[in-house]
Structure formats: C-alpha cells, structure tokens
Amino acid sequence: MTDGLGSFPGGLVLDGQKKRSTLTAIRKTPLSKKLILPLQQHIGEPSTPLVAVGDYVLKGQKIAKANGHVSACLHAPSSGTIVAIDDQPVPHPSGLSAPCVTIETDGEDRWIERQPIHDFTALTEHEVRQRLRDAGIVGLGGAGFPSYIKLNPGVHHHVDTLIINGAECEPYITCDDMIMRERAEGILDGVEIMRYALRVKHCVIAIEDNKPEAISAMEMALKQRPHIEDTIVTVIPTRYPTGSEKQLIQVVTNKQVPSHGLPIDIGIVCHNVGTTYAIGRAISHGEPLISRIVTVTGKDVKHAGNFETLFGTPMDELLAFCETQREPGQPFILGGPMMGYNLSGDHLPVTKTANCIIVGVDEPAPDIKPLPCIRCGECATACPVSLLPQQLYWHSRAKDLDKTREYNLFDCIECGCCSYVCPSKIPLVHYFRFAKTETMNQQQERAKSDVARIRHENRLARLELEKHEKELRHQQRKAALAASQANKENAEPSQSDSQEKK
Numbered sequence: 001m002t003d004g005l006g007s008f009p010g011g012l013v014l015d016g017q018k019k020r021s022t023l024t025a026i027r028k029t030p031l032s033k034k035l036i037l038p039l040q041q042h043i044g045e046p047s048t049p050l051v052a053v054g055d056y057v058l059k060g061q062k063i064a065k066a067n068g069h070v071s072a073c074l075h076a077p078s079s080g081t082i083v084a085i086d087d088q089p090v091p092h093p094s095g096l097s098a099p100c101v102t103i104e105t106d107g108e109d110r111w112i113e114r115q116p117i118h119d120f121t122a123l124t125e126h127e128v129r130q131r132l133r134d135a136g137i138v139g140l141g142g143a144g145f146p147s148y149i150k151l152n153p154g155v156h157h158h159v160d161t162l163i164i165n166g167a168e169c170e171p172y173i174t175c176d177d178m179i180m181r182e183r184a185e186g187i188l189d190g191v192e193i194m195r196y197a198l199r200v201k202h203c204v205i206a207i208e209d210n211k212p213e214a215i216s217a218m219e220m221a222l223k224q225r226p227h228i229e230d231t232i233v234t235v236i237p238t239r240y241p242t243g244s245e246k247q248l249i250q251v252v253t254n255k256q257v258p259s260h261g262l263p264i265d266i267g268i269v270c271h272n273v274g275t276t277y278a279i280g281r282a283i284s285h286g287e288p289l290i291s292r293i294v295t296v297t298g299k300d301v302k303h304a305g306n307f308e309t310l311f312g313t314p315m316d317e318l319l320a321f322c323e324t325q326r327e328p329g330q331p332f333i334l335g336g337p338m339m340g341y342n343l344s345g346d347h348l349p350v351t352k353t354a355n356c357i358i359v360g361v362d363e364p365a366p367d368i369k370p371l372p373c374i375r376c377g378e379c380a381t382a383c384p385v386s387l388l389p390q391q392l393y394w395h396s397r398a399k400d401l402d403k404t405r406e407y408n409l410f411d412c413i414e415c416g417c418c419s420y421v422c423p424s425k426i427p428l429v430h431y432f433r434f435a436k437t438e439t440m441n442q443q444q445e446r447a448k449s450d451v452a453r454i455r456h457e458n459r460l461a462r463l464e465l466e467k468h469e470k471e472l473r474h475q476q477r478k479a480a481l482a483a484s485q486a487n488k489e490n491a492e493p494s495q496s497d498s499q500e501k502k
C-alpha cells in the first residue's frame with residue numbers, strides 16, 4: 001500500500017514506547033471542582049471574556065469570543081459559577097502566568113441547548129466555517145491553529161487533496177491512534193463536512209504502519225460509507241517526523257511545499273484526526289470544543305492510557321487519577337519527548353493543545369554538559385528539511401540573526417532530530433527557538449518603530465499643511481481688505497456730485 005509514496009530527507013526511526021498507553025480503552029477524567037481556562041489556547045490573539053465574576057454558566061456556553069481573524073472562541077466545559085478572571089499559571093515553557101477564566105463547577109454538568117445539524121449540505125460552506133469558528137475548533141495535533149481558516153482556501157486557491165493526519169509519529173503519544181480505533185465513525189463525519197466545506201475532490205487518511213488497529217478501524221468505517229467517493233486510507237512508513245505537515249505531504253503526494261509557502265499553495269489542506277473528529281461533533285452534534293483526549297504515560301504512571309479530559313482540568317488531578325508517582329514540583333513533559341517541553345507546575349490546566357503528559361521517560365537523556373561541536377555533519381544528515389543545523393547553531397550562538405535567516409531558520413520545524421543525533425549533545429533546537437524568538441521580537445520592534453515614524457511624518461506633514469492654509473487665508477483676508485478699501489475710496493462721492501444731489 002505504500003507503493004508510489006514519496007519521502008523526505010533525514011528523519012529518524014525511534015523507539016515508539018506506545019504500547020503502555022494503548023492497553024485500555026479511552027477513559028473519562030473525573031469532573032474537577034475548578035476548571036481554569038486560559039484565554040489563549042490557540043495561535044493568534046487571546047479571546048475576549050463575555051462573562052463576569054459571579055455569572056452562572058452552562059456546559060458548552062460561550063464564555064469568551066474570538067478576538068479578530070486569527071483567534072478562537074472559548075466555552076465552559078461544565079456548568080458552574082465564574083469565580084475569577086485573572087492571571088493564573090499556564091502550561092508554557094516560560095513558566096509565566098496569563099489571563100484565565102476560572103469556573104467553580106456545580107457537579108450537574110448541565111448543557112446549553114445544542115443545535116445539531118443533521119444535513120450539513122443545507123448550510124453554505126461559509127455557514128459551516130462560521131459554526132466551526134463559533135465552536136472554538138483549533139488544530140488538536142499540537143499547533144492550535146484556528147481550523148475554520150484552514151477550511152477557507154479563498155478565491156485564489158483550488159484545493160485538490162485533503163489529507164487527514166493520523167501519522168502520530170512522536171514516541172509515547174497515542175491519543176490519535178486511540179481516537180481512530182474507537183471513534184472512526186465520528187472522524188468520517190468530520191471528513192465529510194470538511195470535504196464539503198473545501199469542495200475537494202480527493203481525501204487521504206494517512207496512518208503510520210505501526211498502528212494496525214487504527215488502520216483497520218478506519219478502513220472498516222470507510223467501507224460502511226460507500227457514498228464517500230475518492231477517500232482512501234493510506235499506510236505510510238513509521239518514521240519521525242512524518243506527522244509534521246510538510247513532511248506528511250511529501251510522503252503522501254510526493255509534492256514539496258515551497259520554502260516559506262503553505263500547503264494550500266500546492267492545492268493541499270491537512271487536518272489532524274482529532275481535529276477532524278471535533279469538527280464532526282461541532283456540526284453533527286452541536287458541541288463546541290470543550291475537551292480532548294490526553295495521553296498520560298511514562299514509567300512513573302501506574303495506569304497509563306488515554307483520557308477524555310475537560311479543558312481547564314488541573315494536570316495534577318489528571319496525574320493523580322492515573323496514580324502517578326510524582327512529587328509536587330517534579331518536572332514532567334508536555335507533548336512528546338522530541339518536540340514537547342518540561343513543566344514543573346502543579347496546578348497547570350489541560351488546554352486545547354495538551355496532547356500528552358509524560359512522567360518518567362524510559363531512557364532519560366544523560367545529564368552531561370554539551371561538548372564543543374566536532375563538525376561531524378550528523379545533524380545535517382538527520383534534518384528532514386535539508387537545513388544546515390551546524391551553521392544555524394554557530395550563527396544563533398553569535399546572535400547573527402541576519403545569517404540565521406539566510407540559512408532558512410524559519411523553515412526549521414523544531415523536530416529535534418539534529419539535537420537527538422548530535423554526539424556532542426548540543427541542544428541545537430534551543431538555540432533555534434531562541435533565534436526565532438529574537439528575530440520575531442526584532443521584527444515587532446521594527447514594525448512598532450515604523451508605525452511611530454510614519455505617524456510622526458504624517459503629523460509634520462499635517463502641521464505644514466495647516467501652516468500653509470493659515471498663511472493662504474491670511475493672504476486672502478489681506479487681499480480682500482485691500483480690495484474693499486479701494487472700493488470704498490472709489491465709491492466716495494465727489495464734491496460736484498454732492499452739489500448736484502443737493
């Protein structure tokens with residue numbers, strides 16, 4: 001089934017460590033007494049609260065609206081009372097706090113009135129996208145990009161292929177595998193809706209060959225829907241980072257997304273399987289995005305598995321539910337071991353992008369200090385984007401940001417392959433993330449000072465114009481005065497006239 005597939009350079013075959021969390025079915029995490037909901041759980045602008053402290057909210061009620069085009073709505077994951085709108089610690093490597101809405105749940109879990117759509121073809125494509133925007137759907141594969149935007153190709157693009165990403169290439173993470181095994185029907189609901197919204201001809205559900213149960217579940221479900229034309233399950237080789245969007249496209253279609261380009265530029269749109277399922281729930285069941293499946297795994301987790309968890313649930317409660325041996329403050333990994341990051345907070349909430357929590361990796365990286373680069377070139381061989389990580393490292397270290405851009409820093413997908421193979425154990429990705437942040441900060445500063453300069457120049461021009469107009473008015477008044485003076489003098493009667501009148 002892999003005949004005719006494409007490939008990408010580099011990449012790694014890693015020990016999957018996935019069995020531990022796939023031995024039991026998806027379970028529900030108990031309802032927490034407090035749900036802490038960051039206003040930013042997605043790429044783009046934070047959402048704007050629609051509630052105040054003291055308000056009572058129902059499960060599924062919109063509590064924050066999207067703020068601008070690239071943003072997402074937020075909904076109450078359960079019924080209860082808003083007890084705070086303030087800064088709370090959020091799951092971010094910076095360890096900083098951010099604005100959150102906190103709900104004290106009442107245990108009743110009472111829904112708002114849901115409005116399922118039984119025939120989505122009765123909606124226009126625009127209405128479908130609008131409903132998904134209202135439902136707060138974002139990419140659940142890790143990025144958190146608002147999904148409705150990716151379902152709007154615009155007038156200048158034609159979408160030829162929709163790819164459903166079931167690769168899940170990173171070790172330890174199994175939430176996509178389990179959702180495909182158990183909720184294949186729901187995923188196909190989402191596929192049909194997306195095909196309709198995009199008016200796309202072909203659809204490929206791409207799954208790595210280390211997930212045989214998921215492959216057969218999706219194939220079986222597809223057989224039950226013969227009306228879905230031109231949609232296939234494609235089995236792809238297990239190799240990290242096949243699940244990254246551009247690499248997956250290269251494997252499935254043998255086409256390359258141009259550097260600085262988007263998949264839509266070559267007529268392709270890609271969505272994760274979890275997102276696809278959420279899209280089906282939003283339209284067919286009228287349910288906004290209020291929960292996700294989180295893999296909890298690692299050697300210190302007694303009951304590893306996948307857990308359907310309401311957003312805002314404190315991670316320590318989820319870990320306690322799995323009987324995890326973890327001391328307060330002990331670090332854990334959010335995401336996978338390659339692209340995830342270490343956190344140590346105890347009450348951090350589960351968010352839309354929290355796909356996996358690992359407590360105790362099986363082979364922790366030895367705690368050795370990085371050694372000097374020996375210029376072996378291993379990092380370049382492993383890079384799936386054909387970058388030169390060694391050169392990027394030197395320039396990032398020297399803070400020569402122009403040079404890092406010349407070496408296509410922004411094509412780096414932060415997969416960590418280079419760091420993984422580096423014999424000197426140099427944390428290369430950390431340097432690249434730092435250089436990217438610095439570059440973006442610089443660009444923002446530049447943009448701000450450009451705006452300030454333009455404002456200043458506009459003000460000077462306006463003052464100059466006002467001065468000129470004032471001068472002109474003054475001249476006109478002067479001329480008018482002189483003219484009326486002259487008129488007066490001309491109009492003054494002569495002596496003879498006066499005598500005549502007399």
Ligand code: SF4
Binds near residue numbers: 373377425
């Ligand atoms: S793998 Fe490490 S040591 Fe080898 S060239 Fe790259 S950065 Fe240098």
Ligand code: SF4
Binds near residue numbers: 382412414416417428
């Ligand atoms: S982290 Fe970036 S530079 Fe390193 S291998 Fe991945 S894409 Fe290449």
